[in-house]
Amino acid sequence: MIKTLNINNTHYEIEVDSLDIPLLWVLRDFVGLMGTKYGCGSALCGACTVHINGHAVRACTTPLSQALNNKITTVEGLSPDNSHPVQRAWLEEDVPQCGFCQSGQIMSAAALLNNNPHPTDDEITAAMSGNLCRCGSYPQIFNAVKRASELINDKP
Numbered sequence: 001m002i003k004t005l006n007i008n009n010t011h012y013e014i015e016v017d018s019l020d021i022p023l024l025w026v027l028r029d030f031v032g033l034m035g036t037k038y039g040c041g042s043a044l045c046g047a048c049t050v051h052i053n054g055h056a057v058r059a060c061t062t063p064l065s066q067a068l069n070n071k072i073t074t075v076e077g078l079s080p081d082n083s084h085p086v087q088r089a090w091l092e093e094d095v096p097q098c099g100f101c102q103s104g105q106i107m108s109a110a111a112l113l114n115n116n117p118h119p120t121d122d123e124i125t126a127a128m129s130g131n132l133c134r135c136g137s138y139p140q141i142f143n144a145v146k147r148a149s150e151l152i153n154d155k156p
Helices: 023-031 085-092 104-115 120-130 138-152
Strands: 002-007 010-015 049-052 057-058 071-073
Touching: 002 023, 010 023, 049 104, 057 104, 085 104, 085 138, 104 120, 104 138, 120 138
Parallel strands: 002 071
Antiparallel strands: 002 010, 049 057, 049 071
């Protein structure tokens, strides 16, 4: 069956045998967007985080059926030039280490700040707690989320 998906404001027609296929495989194998990573396959690590209608979801366990007729955003869709406040903050705070978790971390932070541009420290910690970082860059990640909030709110 052929289905149309709105991914990063572009419509893609894909041919699938089942609507139960995880969104992660559609993004990577059918559409060719490699920014969303496979980590655990059980929605426990956050590496596969994308947005559906602005809300963070784990693409490894989200079936294609739940993504149909919705707006899907991947890390590639945040901005074409890394100008999104979260991406800018990530670079300013020197967050990237190995890079494996980064797209999921960035997408979780962007969803938080989209829904709450003035999060408290506890809200940042709670929102980011489902994302694992093999390199232990948690302090830099936390600082980057705070910095992105400042950038969004036009604070120096």
